Amino acid sequence: MHFDLADLRIFVHVAEESSLTAGAQRAHLSTAAVSGRIKSLEAQLESRLFYRSSQGVELTPAGERLLQHARLILHQVERVKSEFSGYASDVIGHLRIFANTTAVIEFMPEVLSDFLASRPGITVDLQERLTSDIIRGVLDGTADMGILGIMVGVEVPSRLKTLPFSRDRLVLATPLDHPLTERDEITYEDALDYPHVTLHEGSTLFHYLERKALEFGKPLPVRIQVFGFESACRMIEAGVGVGILPESCALRYQDHMRLSVRHLSDAWAYRERSVLIREDHVLPGFGQELLDIITQYQSSRSLASTSG
Template sequence: MHLDLTDLRLFIHIAEAPSLTQGAKRAFISPAAASVRIKALEAQLNCHLLYRGSKGVELTDAGQRLLKHARLIMRQIGYLKTEFAEYGTDSSGHIRIFANTTAVTEFLPEVLAGFLAKNPGVTVDLQERLSRDIVRGVQEGATDIGIIAGPVAAKDLQVLHFSTDRLVLVVPKGHVLDTGEPLKLRDALAFHHVGLQEGSTLQEFMREQAEKLGEHLTWRIQVTSFESICRMVEAGVGIGVIPESAATRHSRTMALSIVQLDELWAVRERSILVRQLEALPGCIRALISILRPEAIDIHSMPSSGG
């Protein structure tokens, strides 16, 4: 079997369009030529990859499997090109990161600012994703690394723990829940909550915890950051669940009280997810070494290209 990289790249474009015409346009070939290439690829693999319809195309089960492998192959080709673009250096390349809400809003901006300032040849694509999408993205090669909080059920990935945080409840000073004693989530469900916007990982996580109790959270308002949550809480709009690191920082300048949650799930282990650490380009390993210095010595481990 001989798979052409041009065909794999075309197939990815079509799958992501999802239209043969649009995919062909992205690949800079005619729709007719694209159709011939896809039919030849299907013949080589002896299976149908696409359902063709008037509104576009849809992947078959075989097409879904090929898309996963094609993305991994093209990602590895990208690594190879990056490594040899400036042989022997870790100061150039492109890094794609899928991360949860806390990582995107709390600590990654500062970490990436320092990293990018020291490595002007590196670019980063940072996307906030739900936990399940982060895991799947690393598995399928849609992202180079994932940053997640909580347990990870993925035996085919390397999980590098790098810090621990807790979820806590923030309430206004003097609130009825401001007793100095830990409480259960159930005790807080009777009050209006201030939370993050729909689609955030923390928002989805808290909704799941309430549903496990047979209850639901009543959102008074949903905002875009932990700082905004704290300002709303300080103003008496409601109460909110946020990471303790953010709560501690904002409580220094706002009239807030931090209430510990007596829940096992409140302890959040932060982890970096990768498929194979040793196969990553030097620039990605360099970033991981900043997030988790004990996880990797980029100078002593074998390089994937230089």
């Protein structure tokens, strides 16, 4: 049985897009050509790979199984290319990273700008995802690596390797004259009695805080939702509401805004910033370089913050 790598790539495109048309666009082929390649692959495997409907396509059990193998095969091909790319004048490759809101907004733009500036042949697809989607994406090979803050109660499958690189905690940010600033100890439940400034509903932090509020039998009292921590801090400073933010972020904006930043006494407010990769997946050389840069960047920032 002979597998064409191009057919496997087309199959993965269609599977990820749940659409022949969208998959064809990613492969830069016509829909008819992609449909023919998929049918040829099905004939070769003697298995139906997709259920087809007017809404798109959906993987069959055989298709799910092939998708796992196809991703592993294509990752290994990229690994081989990377190993031998040192003999060429340039490195060409691609990485897909799923990350939480803090990573996407706070430090990955700086990390990637430095990394990509000296590697013109490398492209990176950085996507903001929820914690559950990050874990699932790395597990099934949709993403090469995931970046998230692992909190109490979050379980990571044993098939994934967890690489902690810094620790952070969630804090309460309020205007300087807010009643909560007079308390010796503040819990998240205390904060739920006041209107909140939150990130958008698609953010990891919003979903996590909403779920924690429901555990107290209370809704998250959203006054306004914004895109980005700086906007949140400006709203908090103006007295629109209070907000739960990563400590590193809140302290940075506190330097030039009139904000009170207080620790939450809840045990789950601590989180371990970590990179996830699959145990059975070896990153290409440039992927390992980026992994090292992320770790060193956060370590150097933590050291600078301590010495300052």
